[in-house]
Structure formats: structure tokens, C-alpha cells
Amino acid sequence: MTVEPAATRLRHQVPLMAWLVLVWMLLWGSWSWANLLSGLLVALTVLTLLPLPHVIDGTRVRPVPLLVFLGHFVVDLFTSGAEVAWQALRPGGVDRTAIVRVQLRADSDLLLTMVAEATSLVPGSLVLDLDREHRVMTLHLLPVRDLEDVERKKAHVLVVERRLVRAFGSAADLAALDTHRGEGVPTP
Numbered sequence: 001m002t003v004e005p006a007a008t009r010l011r012h013q014v015p016l017m018a019w020l021v022l023v024w025m026l027l028w029g030s031w032s033w034a035n036l037l038s039g040l041l042v043a044l045t046v047l048t049l050l051p052l053p054h055v056i057d058g059t060r061v062r063p064v065p066l067l068v069f070l071g072h073f074v075v076d077l078f079t080s081g082a083e084v085a086w087q088a089l090r091p092g093g094v095d096r097t098a099i100v101r102v103q104l105r106a107d108s109d110l111l112l113t114m115v116a117e118a119t120s121l122v123p124g125s126l127v128l129d130l131d132r133e134h135r136v137m138t139l140h141l142l143p144v145r146d147l148e149d150v151e152r153k154k155a156h157v158l159v160v161e162r163r164l165v166r167a168f169g170s171a172a173d174l175a176a177l178d179t180h181r182g183e184g185v186p187t188p
Contacts, residue, residue, distance in 0.1 A: 016052070017043045065166035072163060076122045086125040086186045098144045099128065102157045104179055106165055112137075114168065115161045125153070133160040 017040070024039030025031060036167055087094045109132070116127045116137060129138040137157065144150050165173050 010092065017047060020046060028055055046182065060168065061167055063165055066150065066168075069160075069163040069167045072116060073122075073160075076160075080123045080125070084142065095145050096144050098141045098150050099152055100139050100141060100150060102137045102138055102139060102154050104158075105179075106161055106163055106169065106173055107176060108169070111161075111164055111169060111173060114164050115157070116162050118164065119157055125157075 020043035021036065021039040024042055025035055028035045104112060104115060106115065112130060112132065112135065116130050119125050119137070119139065120127045124142045126140045126142075127137055128140055129136075131137075139154075139157070141150065141153050144153065162177060165177050171175070
């Protein structure tokens with residue numbers, strides 16, 4: 001086990017500590033010195049007792065691709081939400097659902113998690129399993145019309161992955177994405 005220098009550890013912990021203090025202040029609903037100091041104490045306790053591994057590993061935030069991802073994500077939320085709401089309220093209910101597997105291309109824990117979260121947050125898709133070793137995500141899709149619709153929804157997961165890799169991926173992640181560009185995406 002390697003021990004990282006205190007300065008490096010502190011650099012990675014300060015943003016997390018600030019976030020925890022902000023959440024603490026929001027939970028209390030008011031700003032005061034007592035809430036700020038108690039939030040710092042709670043954050044220090046949490047970070048000391050429950051240290052998290054670093055997931056930075058060459059990750060960069062690219063503002064323009066991030067805005068592109070967020071724009072498409074908001075559109076997906078509204079369109080999928082409307083589609084699922086219609087399926088739930090229409091006479092006859094939901095006709096068909098599907099459980100599918102999608103072979104992802106990203107190899108970063110952070111990116112795989114982000115793809116799984118972004119996919120699950122959109123109504124009508126739920127991540128059932130994420131096989132880290134093989135980079136295979138198993139999804140439940142609701143509703144599906146036919147096999148073409150299933151393939152279209154599986155391809156959309158890969159589009160979300162591509163947008164997230166462009167927004168947050170390292171140079172190696174971007175290269176891996178380009179390597180798989182011309183290949184078909186088999187599902188095991």
C-alpha cells in the first residue's frame with residue numbers, strides 16, 4: 001500500500017469537505033457560524049473515519065462537451081418522462097418491456113458510474129447490473145415497441161457514454177472511444 005503525501009491528500013479532500021459542509025448547511029436551512037463549524041467538524045469526522053479512494057486519474061472537465069451532455073440529458077428527461085407517463089396513464093397500460101445488455105467502451109470506474117447514473121435517472125430505463133470486469137451494463141427498458149426500438153435504446157446508451165467520455169474522459173478514454181468507433185457493439 002502506498003502512502004500519498006499530505007499535500008496531495010488535502011488537495012483531493014478540500015472540495016469534498018466543502019461539499020459536505022454545504023450539504024450540512026442546506027440540511028439545517030440557515031447560515032450561522034455554529035452550523036459552519038459543526039459542518040466542518042462533521043465533514044472532518046466523515047473524511048477521517050470513511051476515507052474514499054481518489055477517482056481523479058487524468059479526468060478532465062471539458063465545459064463545451066459538458067454543456068452538450070447536460071442539454072441532451074435535460075431533453076431526454078422530458079421526452080422519456082412524457083413517454084413513460086403516457087404509458088402509465090393510457091388505457092391498457094404498458095405493453096412491452098425489455099431487459100437488455102449493453103457492451104460499454106469506457107474503462108474508468110468514474111465514467112462507468114456516470115453512464116449508469118445518467119441512464120438510470122432517465123425515466124424508462126433502469127440499470128439492473130453493471131459488470132465492471134467486462135464493462136457490460138444490464139438494463140430494464142420501458143416501454144419498447146419492437147426490436148428496432150430496443151436496438152435504438154441500446155444505441156442511445158452508447159451515445160450517452162460517448163457524451164460523458166467527451167465531457168470527462170482522459171486522453172486514454174477518448175482514444176478507446178475512437179478505437180471502437182467503427183466496430184459493431186456485440187452484446188454477450
